[in-house]
Amino acid sequence: xNDFSNLTYGFAGLGLMGGSLAKAVRAKILNSADAKGKILxxxxxxxxxxxxVERGVVDETFTPAAAAAMLKRCDLVFVCLYPAKTIEFxxxxxxxxxxxxxxxxxxxxxxxxxxxxxxxxxxDIDFICGHPMAGSEKEGFYHSSEYIFEGRNYILTLHPSNKxxxxxxxxxxxxxxxxxxxxxxxxxxHDHKIAFTSQLCHVIASALVExxxxxxxxxxxxxxxxxLTRIAMINAPLWTELFLANRNELLAHIDAxxxxxxxxxxxxxxxxxxxxxxELEAVRLKRIDMSTTERNASF
Amino acid sequence: xNDFSNLTYGFAGLGLMGGSLAKAVRAKILNSADAKGKILxxxxxxxxxxxxVERGVVDETFTPAAAAAMLKRCDLVFVCLYPAKTIEFxxxxxxxxxxxxxxxxxxxxxxxxxxxxxxxxxxDIDFICGHPMAGSEKEGFYHSSEYIFEGRNYILTLHPSNKxxxxxxxxxxxxxxxxxxxxxxxxxxHDHKIAFTSQLCHVIASALVExxxxxxxxxxxxxxxxxLTRIAMINAPLWTELFLANRNELLAHIDAxxxxxxxxxxxxxxxxxxxxxxELEAVRLKRIDMSTTERNASF
Numbered sequence: 001x002n003d004f005s006n007l008t009y010g011f012a013g014l015g016l017m018g019g020s021l022a023k024a025v026r027a028k029i030l031n032s033a034d035a036k037g038k039i040l041x042x043x044x045x046x047x048x049x050x051x052x053v054e055r056g057v058v059d060e061t062f063t064p065a066a067a068a069a070m071l072k073r074c075d076l077v078f079v080c081l082y083p084a085k086t087i088e089f090x091x092x093x094x095x096x097x098x099x100x101x102x103x104x105x106x107x108x109x110x111x112x113x114x115x116x117x118x119x120x121x122x123x124d125i126d127f128i129c130g131h132p133m134a135g136s137e138k139e140g141f142y143h144s145s146e147y148i149f150e151g152r153n154y155i156l157t158l159h160p161s162n163k164x165x166x167x168x169x170x171x172x173x174x175x176x177x178x179x180x181x182x183x184x185x186x187x188x189x190h191d192h193k194i195a196f197t198s199q200l201c202h203v204i205a206s207a208l209v210e211x212x213x214x215x216x217x218x219x220x221x222x223x224x225x226x227x228l229t230r231i232a233m234i235n236a237p238l239w240t241e242l243f244l245a246n247r248n249e250l251l252a253h254i255d256a257x258x259x260x261x262x263x264x265x266x267x268x269x270x271x272x273x274x275x276x277x278x279e280l281e282a283v284r285l286k287r288i289d290m291s292t293t294e295r296n297a298s299f
Numbered sequence: 300x301n302d303f304s305n306l307t308y309g310f311a312g313l314g315l316m317g318g319s320l321a322k323a324v325r326a327k328i329l330n331s332a333d334a335k336g337k338i339l340x341x342x343x344x345x346x347x348x349x350x351x352v353e354r355g356v357v358d359e360t361f362t363p364a365a366a367a368a369m370l371k372r373c374d375l376v377f378v379c380l381y382p383a384k385t386i387e388f389x390x391x392x393x394x395x396x397x398x399x400x401x402x403x404x405x406x407x408x409x410x411x412x413x414x415x416x417x418x419x420x421x422x423d424i425d426f427i428c429g430h431p432m433a434g435s436e437k438e439g440f441y442h443s444s445e446y447i448f449e450g451r452n453y454i455l456t457l458h459p460s461n462k463x464x465x466x467x468x469x470x471x472x473x474x475x476x477x478x479x480x481x482x483x484x485x486x487x488x489h490d491h492k493i494a495f496t497s498q499l500c501h502v503i504a505s506a507l508v509e510x511x512x513x514x515x516x517x518x519x520x521x522x523x524x525x526x527l528t529r530i531a532m533i534n535a536p537l538w539t540e541l542f543l544a545n546r547n548e549l550l551a552h553i554d555a556x557x558x559x560x561x562x563x564x565x566x567x568x569x570x571x572x573x574x575x576x577x578e579l580e581a582v583r584l585k586r587i588d589m590s591t592t593e594r595n596a597s598f
Contacts, residue, residue: 058522200507203564204503218496233583233586258560261503271543276542
């Protein structure tokens, strides 16, 4: 599997993420007339499938009922469904994948997938569990874009049966699609860290909007409120599932955040100017250190 | 005062905001060789003043000790200092301003200025109290830019002695400098709203960084954490002053935010999927409504 342009790519789910990945494969790999590779996609949204074909993103489309017919042809399958549906799909179609295929998911929580691995893994396919850290506050194929992966993180939560050559292949693919940093970690650490960087941020943004007195607030905005709350235009069913699937990790981070908020609020309440200034200076340096870590990281 | 290009503009303080305003005046008003207007600036940072002259932003510079010599020549003065220093400057130089001048400030808290108005106002000058809602996590003249005002909000907290023609003049000027929405309000409402849209956001961003376990977190970032915490690279002395000068309003908003956070956390803790999804859907619609309000507003 070294010539990316000869492969058949399958997308189970052609929403924001599936659509964006398919568009990136089309734009960056299968973009010449003589490319032999194909893009197949299945979705319950027939209109989205039709649009994808019309725009030249997808070559052939399938209904969910015809999934097996698609899967048996694909060298690489991205399952781009909500977390619980992803597990359901992988179990249901366990015997439908083409022998030798690489199968991956995009789920934002991983422990529940780990618990289902015995029902998912097959000796002759390689399931590379991954989390492309990109998205948009807008959902669906209509808002998908091949550009959302540029410079983003891709987290892989591997297991011992993953073949090194397939992992290396998958990492090269991620780089071609635009990701700049690919990190390997385990399921538990993924869910612990993601509960902080992603889920806690969505909870905070939502609470901030919830606490707004009215919608007129943006006349007084200087950019901070807008930046902090853009992600509160949230896909409610998806994030409900993500929050609850990672509940314990998320609750622990919410507790830690509340403590930190109380610490800073304490300085404000007591009017401790020196203490507050020292605390904010420490926060500033910690955040700058994060940016530096970001710049220096390379994989 | 209708020909903007004939005026003498004075900047007391040439940091990020003073520097950006001066650059915007230079780029958008005094950009032709035959413009008769001038830009004068004072700052205690001699190196910043020298750079400003070298780059053609400022025509003449003054030390703080020579402020009177500058102020008596200026048709329009922007006092771009920290809040307490702004009040101190306006009081100290009460008799130094040119008769007929318009004087403005950029302070992010207004009630303390209102309380000092009797010592600031003069019958023959017009003090237009304002808050240009722009900035950067980077400070100082070196990071100033004429572009930071594009599409931003400008809040004016007027008082009865402001002359309508001067207010109209000032609003036209703000539009020329790039601001897209100019809102008139009173001191108390400004401080109440700003405590939410600006100060609370900075407190939350700081608490979020404070609660991070380590600086390696950005390998797991998908954009949300980065967007929420960019403003935590905070100017500690300035924000210490802003938080404490508006303490009561800010504490009330922190309390309301904590309640909203507890509401959302409650759904997560109890595993109430339906309740959580309904709550997130309501938040989504409220935030979308804010974007719509933003787009529809015009002044």
